[in-house]
Amino acid sequence: MKFLIKKIYIILFLLIILLTATKTFARDSKIQYAGENISNYFLGVISANQSHNKEAFRYLKKVQSIKNKHSQFNVEFIRTLVLLEKFKQAFAFSKNVWSENEFFFEADLLLGLDSFIKKDYISAERHFERLNKISQYNLIFNNFFGNVLIAWTRAFQGNKVESFNFLEKIPSTYHHLKSIQNIFLQCYFDSNDTQKSLEELIENENYNFSRYNFFLVNYLLSKNKTIEAKKIIQNSRKKYSSNLLIRQTEFFLQNDENEKIKNFFNCKNPNDPLAEFFYVIANLYSSEKDYRLSNFYLKISLFLNSKFTPNEALFAENFYYQKKNKESKSIYYSLKSIGPAYSWYASKNIATILLYEKGKEYSLNSLEKDFNLLSNPNFEHYYELANFYKDNEYYKESIKYYSLALKKIKKNHSLVPKILDRRGTSFERLNDWENAEKDLLESLKILPDQAHVLNYLAYSWVDKGINLDRGLEMLKKATELKKNDGYIIDSLGWAYYAKKDYIKAKFFLQKAVELLPSDPIVNDHYADALWMLNKKIQARYFWSNILKLNDVEQELKDMIKKKLIFGIARKL
Numbered sequence: 352m353k354f355l356i357k358k359i360y361i362i363l364f365l366l367i368i369l370l371t372a373t374k375t376f377a378r379d380s381k382i383q384y385a386g387e388n389i390s391n392y393f394l395g396v397i398s399a400n401q402s403h404n405k406e407a408f409r410y411l412k413k414v415q416s417i418k419n420k421h422s423q424f425n426v427e428f429i430r431t432l433v434l435l436e437k438f439k440q441a442f443a444f445s446k447n448v449w450s451e452n453e454f455f456f457e458a459d460l461l462l463g464l465d466s467f468i469k470k471d472y473i474s475a476e477r478h479f480e481r482l483n484k485i486s487q488y489n490l491i492f493n494n495f496f497g498n499v500l501i502a503w504t505r506a507f508q509g510n511k512v513e514s515f516n517f518l519e520k521i522p523s524t525y526h527h528l529k530s531i532q533n534i535f536l537q538c539y540f541d542s543n544d545t546q547k548s549l550e551e552l553i554e555n556e557n558y559n560f561s562r563y564n565f566f567l568v569n570y571l572l573s574k575n576k577t578i579e580a581k582k583i584i585q586n587s588r589k590k591y592s593s594n595l596l597i598r599q600t601e602f603f604l605q606n607d608e609n610e611k612i613k614n615f616f617n618c619k620n621p622n623d624p625l626a627e628f629f630y631v632i633a634n635l636y637s638s639e640k641d642y643r644l645s646n647f648y649l650k651i652s653l654f655l656n657s658k659f660t661p662n663e664a665l666f667a668e669n670f671y672y673q674k675k676n677k678e679s680k681s682i683y684y685s686l687k688s689i690g691p692a693y694s695w696y697a698s699k700n701i702a703t704i705l706l707y708e709k710g711k712e713y714s715l716n717s718l719e720k721d722f723n724l725l726s727n728p729n730f731e732h733y734y735e736l737a738n739f740y741k742d743n744e745y746y747k748e749s750i751k752y753y754s755l756a757l758k759k760i761k762k763n764h765s766l767v768p769k770i771l772d773r774r775g776t777s778f779e780r781l782n783d784w785e786n787a788e789k790d791l792l793e794s795l796k797i798l799p800d801q802a803h804v805l806n807y808l809a810y811s812w813v814d815k816g817i818n819l820d821r822g823l824e825m826l827k828k829a830t831e832l833k834k835n836d837g838y839i840i841d842s843l844g845w846a847y848y849a850k851k852d853y854i855k856a857k858f859f860l861q862k863a864v865e866l867l868p869s870d871p872i873v874n875d876h877y878a879d880a881l882w883m884l885n886k887k888i889q890a891r892y893f894w895s896n897i898l899k900l901n902d903v904e905q906e907l908k909d910m911i912k913k914k915l916i917f918g919i920a921r922k923l
Contacts, residue, residue, distance in 0.1 A: 391410045392411070392414050394410045395407050395431075402643055402646070402675060408435055422453075428444065434647060442462065446462060459482055462478045467504065476505075479497050481497070483498065500625070502532065502536065503628075506536055515536060527558060531563070532628065534552065534566075538570060546567070546571070549567040564594075568600055577604075584600055589765075595661070599691075623655070627652070629649070629651045637669055645665070660689055664682075667683050683697040698721035699718065702714045705717055715739070715743065737774075740752065741776075746781050747781065749777045750774055756770055757771070768797040771791070772791065772801065772804050775794065788808070792808070800832055803829075803833075806826065806842050808822075808825065810822070810846075826839065838867070838873075840863040841872070843859045844856045844858070844860035848860070848880055854884070856880040856883075860880050864893075874897050875893075878893035878914075895915065897911050
């Protein structure tokens with residue numbers, strides 16, 4: 352019986368495959384629909400979509416006979432070859448399937464890069480020109496891709512004016528990306544404006560160009576301006592304390608390892624600026640959650656400049672979001688060799704993966720072990736370890752490390768209120784309200800406009816039935832700071848409820864429910880207000896609805912069931 356069912360499923364699967372194939376291969380009428388070819392092709396595509404690149408290659412190489420008949424096969428095969436770092440094969444296959452009369456983005460891109468590396472700039476430009484003519488990609492890049500590559504092709508031929516002219520052809524949509532390429536061209540041609548242009552870029556408050564602090568430092572070191580480079584990195588560390596590349600660069604400068612910074616990137620090296628261009632493209636696709644295409648461009652980037660090993664962090668992140676823990680961990684372990692900043696970063700992320708693989712205790716032990724290997728942990732290390740403990744509900748341990756972080760950090764550091772806030776909430780979870788209140792008040796004293804801290808402290812007061820007037824004012828302020836935050840609006844409504852102003856309570860709690868319709872606590876608060884306004888049918892409706900919601904704690908369910916029977920007794 353089981354065999355029969357399995358057989359039926361296989362037949363149905365093959366029928367679906369065949370029907371799908373008919374549509375997929377509609378344009379390629381000459382293809383032979385052999386069962387083996389079809390199954391290998393689709394298994395290859397499925398494997399590719401799941402980032403199982405070795406399996407994809409194994410299946411797809413069996414059906415290379417369709418390369419001249421089915422364009423999508425060619426796309427998948429080239430991408431798979433690149434993802435497996437089989438660049439010689441990718442170049443050869445691209446040459447084999449390329450046609451003067453057909454536009455094929457991946458083939459022209461790879462053939463152009465192959466020619467570029469071989470310094471055959473005429474051939475490279477011919478291929479890059481074709482990239483702008485491929486309509487399906489114009490929707491994404493709109494003449495951006497090809498013109499950037501042509502600009503660099505002209506640059507490496509010594510045509511300075513022409514290279515900048517090609518950048519000018521790039522649409523205004525890509526203004527900032529164009530600016531970055533413009534700066535690298537300035538650097539390549541040794542323009543006196545390079546430093547100024549980089550400084551203007553990173554000072555742009557509307558966008559996060561923190562990464563380009565590294566390139567400014569890299570440029571200054573190439574000009575033997577070490578003191579200026581150290582000043583830049585000190586300022587950028589204050590502004591972007593969590594930026595990994597900046598943290599590592601600071602360590603290199605502090606330890607006079609300037610050559611390591613210079614080794615990552617050289618704007619005079621023909622391949623390095625292009626590698627950064629492809630890294631940017633990879634980052635864009637990663638932000639859109641297209642991790643396979645992101646990895647495709649990242650592989651090209653690292654092929655052009657394998658020395659920039661910090662860029663491999665994007666691989667690890669992409670694999671992590673694809674739930675490919677084995678691949679992600681492998682890269683994180685390799686990143687440890689770059690330096691202490693990347694080593695600690697890798698340790699944190701490995702611990703996160705281990706959390707799901709082997710549980711909290713194993714994960715936390717792993718991270719603490721790596722923490723103890725740090726030669727000179729600073730306040731950031733203590734803070735980040737504390738966060739890991741807190742996020743996993745080890746509040747006692749988190750308090751220990753938050754306290755050590757506060758001992759290490761400068762009193763005027765911008766992170767102090769955050770540490771106090773997080774330590775305070777850890778105290779609160781351990782029912783140590785005295786210390787919790789002290790930390791939260793101190794955090795607000797330093798930085799008064801923290802909406803979430805105002806909310807946390809005030810709601811705690813309201814819930815305890817203390818400091819109601821002060822709590823209400825805090826919540827009014829928090830609501831002004833975060834006008835559409837459902838949780839803060841709920842807290843404000845609940846404060847009015849505690850003060851028995853049920854009309855105002857209903858007004859704000861109804862708004863909170865509209866913003867957070869699936870939150871059981873918010874719905875319960877609103878139902879309570881309705882009951883107090885003698886809207887008992889409505890109240891019971893919302894209480895009943897809570898029991899249908901997901902992830903409702905048993906304690907709340909029991910309380911709701913009692914309310915449905917007995918309602919709420921009015922307190923005099």
